[in-house]
Amino acid sequence: MSESSVLNPPRPLATIPLRPVSFGERKPLTKKELAGDHPTWCPGCGDFSVLALYYKLIEKKKLLQENIVTISGIGCSSRFPYFVQTHAAHFIHGRALPFASGVSLSRPDLNVFVFSGDGDAFSIGGNHFTHAARKNIKMTLVVMDNWVYGLTKKQTSPTSPLGFKSKTDIWGSMDQPINPLKQALAAGATFVARTTHTNPNHVMQMMEAAYDHDGFAYIECLSECVEFYPGAFDAANPRKGGAFNLVPETHNAADEIAAYQLADNPFPGHFGIFYKTSRPSKNQNEQDIAARARKPVEGKQDWEILQATFNRMK
Ligand SMILES: Cc1ncc(C[n+]2csc(CCOP(=O)(O)OP(=O)(O)O)c2C)c(N)n1
Ligand code: SF4
Numbered sequence: 001m002s003e004s005s006v007l008n009p010p011r012p013l014a015t016i017p018l019r020p021v022s023f024g025e026r027k028p029l030t031k032k033e034l035a036g037d038h039p040t041w042c043p044g045c046g047d048f049s050v051l052a053l054y055y056k057l058i059e060k061k062k063l064l065q066e067n068i069v070t071i072s073g074i075g076c077s078s079r080f081p082y083f084v085q086t087h088a089a090h091f092i093h094g095r096a097l098p099f100a101s102g103v104s105l106s107r108p109d110l111n112v113f114v115f116s117g118d119g120d121a122f123s124i125g126g127n128h129f130t131h132a133a134r135k136n137i138k139m140t141l142v143v144m145d146n147w148v149y150g151l152t153k154k155q156t157s158p159t160s161p162l163g164f165k166s167k168t169d170i171w172g173s174m175d176q177p178i179n180p181l182k183q184a185l186a187a188g189a190t191f192v193a194r195t196t197h198t199n200p201n202h203v204m205q206m207m208e209a210a211y212d213h214d215g216f217a218y219i220e221c222l223s224e225c226v227e228f229y230p231g232a233f234d235a236a237n238p239r240k241g242g243a244f245n246l247v248p249e250t251h252n253a254a255d256e257i258a259a260y261q262l263a264d265n266p267f268p269g270h271f272g273i274f275y276k277t278s279r280p281s282k283n284q285n286e287q288d289i290a291a292r293a294r295k296p297v298e299g300k301q302d303w304e305i306l307q308a309t310f311n312r313m314k
């Protein structure tokens with residue numbers, strides 16, 4: 001063992017149970033206990049749907065309030081943490097994922113949920129998306145994609161379609177939008193799903209599946225900005241004459257190439273789990289390293305390990 005690891009022995013993380021389910025005598029939390037500030041979103045904003053289903057997920061999975069961390073960046077969607085009574089952080093624009101990575105890796109016993117917008121996740125935060133995905137850091141990320149910057153009142157976002165007129169593209173966007181699903185797959189995400197705020201049952205299914213996934217779980221959720229991009233997703237809404245097509249039953253979600261092809265379909269495309277694979281999370285890898293490093297000093301108190309190090313340095 002190197003001197004530095006003796007000096008700074010890792011905590012025995014392997015002894016911390018992942019996903020504590022010791023609900024004991026306590027009743028599952030309901031919306032009443034979970035609701036925080038009154039949401040300040042515009043009436044009809046798609047983000048309400050995601051919030052309602054987050055409450056439901058916490059209730060259904062019997063999660064303990066103190067074991068949940070709700071993290072966001074900046075944006076309308078990122079106002080999310082104010083509206084839930086859990087540990088939470090409304091962090092810097094584009095930096096929700098590095099903050100969440102730190103929480104997840106240092107406290108693998110907590111349930112980390114990140115709520116982000118298309119600008120937050122793919123513009124200023126694009127690099128963090130790539131690295132959180134490839135490192136397979138355990139968390140659930142829901143990007144509430146409205147194809148526009150809502151909070152700052154209608155600028156082009158990385159997912160705005162060609163021709164979209166905004167304050168930054170008054171003649172219409174000329175830049176090829178990114179495809180978040182393909183981006184997630186290429187980055188190495190181990191769970192990639194797509195849903196839409198207009199189908200609450202489906203949002204719930206995807207959130208449950210993401211929560212059950214052991215690794216970085218990404219959900220692309222279409223969430224209409226009724227103020228600055230009304231009607232953006234009508235073509236995916238049967239109530240507006242559109243089509244809500246589930247991922248075909250024949251799709252093999254373990255097949256990355258098939259997932260990529262499915263993600264390449266033009267809007268409205270498909271909804272469901274595009275890709276799911278199993279790869280050790282960074283949380284698991286770090287816990288393994290910590291357990292190995294701890295082995296030679298087993299049974300020793302932290303101060304004894306420190307003292308031994310100081311003695312060697314004399
Ligand atoms: C470092 C930094 N740059 C820019 C901004 C301004 N800003 C705040 S929110 C936002 C974009 C929000 O769009 P999105 O992430 O899509 O969220 P939405 O409001 O659409 O939900 C921008 C550019 C900021 N707050 N901080
Ligand atoms: S501006 Fe758009 S995204 Fe923001 S709260 Fe209003 S409808 Fe929702």
Ligand SMILES: [Mg+2]
Pocket residue numbers: 075117118119144145146147148149150157
């Ligand atoms: Mg947006």
